[in-house]
Amino acid sequence: MTTLKEALRKISSKPLSEEELERGARHLIGFAKCLLEMRQEIMNNESNNINQSINKDAGRRLELACSK
Numbered sequence: 001m002t003t004l005k006e007a008l009r010k011i012s013s014k015p016l017s018e019e020e021l022e023r024g025a026r027h028l029i030g031f032a033k034c035l036l037e038m039r040q041e042i043m044n045n046e047s048n049n050i051n052q053s054i055n056k057d058a059g060r061r062l063e064l065a066c067s068k
Helices: 002-011 018-055
Strands: none
Touching (some): 002 018
16 A cells, blocks of 8 residues: 555646545555456456357367269
């Protein structure tokens, strides 16, 4: 938390109070958690779609197209 507050202090265009820095750090942490959850959800959705396409015809045998 301290590192985040220091980073916010350095990039801020105006001096911030400790309360403002604390609130900003909490918002950044919440934002990062949200991004990580979104990434995980996307990964899960992509893996489900891949598995469904691979397993779509599982158990069916392939029939070769032959001329008779």
